[in-house]
Amino acid sequence: MSIRFDGKVAIVTGAGAGLGRCHALGLAARGAKVMINDIAAVGEVSAAAAAVVAEIEAAGGEAIAHGANVADAAQVEDMVAQTMAKWGRVDILINNAGILRDKSFAKMTMDDFRLVVDVHLMGAAYCSKAVWNIMREQGYGRIVMTTSSSGLYGNFGQANYGAGKMAVVGLMNTLSIEGHKNNIRVNALSPTAATSMTEGLISEEVFALITPESVTPAALFLCSDEAPTKTIVGAGAGSYAVARLYETDGMYLPEEHQNPEGIAEHWQQLFDNSEQKELSSGWGQTAKFVEKSAAGQGIAIDLSNV
Incomplete structure (x- = not known):
């Protein structure tokens, strides 16, 4: 069996670097047309996003970029509108964009709590909402939330991040039920990867093992025709597992x-x-x-x- 995305259109948020970039390149290499999202000033495209677009085009693929802040519904709607104007459909959404503001709960400000939850939870909700009716009308859709072991199991200093990451599992649970009749499958990826968000938090030896490239195969599977629904897949260092409640x-x-x-x-x-x-x-x-x-x-x- 060969998993391909020919004729499919994907949106990957936070795709200027790290996991998002790797997911976008993987989708494009297998035939998808990809909207590269990376936050930038309104109406502009980040240098990182432009570089990913250039990388995909150099390999013979198709990609465009948008600087939407995923925590801003209007910017997200504009990103989806530009995707539709370019390619006329949206088949895949990977909600990957995220930020960290780590501190113990005693020292954490509620502004930092809200900011992180807004990006992870509301960002995933805004993006999913913006493509939902498109996918319903197509009778096809694949949405991947990005959760985390910090949400599933807890991690010191990450009350805000853990709350947002567990919340997207709740969003996945209901959307997978509501999307079933329209062939919209909604899953969650729980990655362990060496990115700018994790640099300095783990040893160099471990950092070298948990490459984004070892996580992306799980993301691509969850985007495929063969994807399950309402499933949490853990991935890191070439190992994969399913987490269940x-x-x-x-x-x-x-x-x-x-x-x-x-x-x-x-x-x-x-x-x-x-x-x-x-x-x-x-x-x-x-x-x-x-x-x-x-x-x-x-x-x-x-x-x-x-």
């Missing part, structure tokens, strides 16, 4: 035990993961709890038509 089976507590003391008393049973499973939607949790309650009280209940 599970919930323990839990148990029904009779009314006399529905208090903090009852939860404490039964904690080990609630925490038991032997019967845990992945839920397909928020309703899955509701249905499970209602079924357990009904069974515990001897009530017959039918959830099939709810």
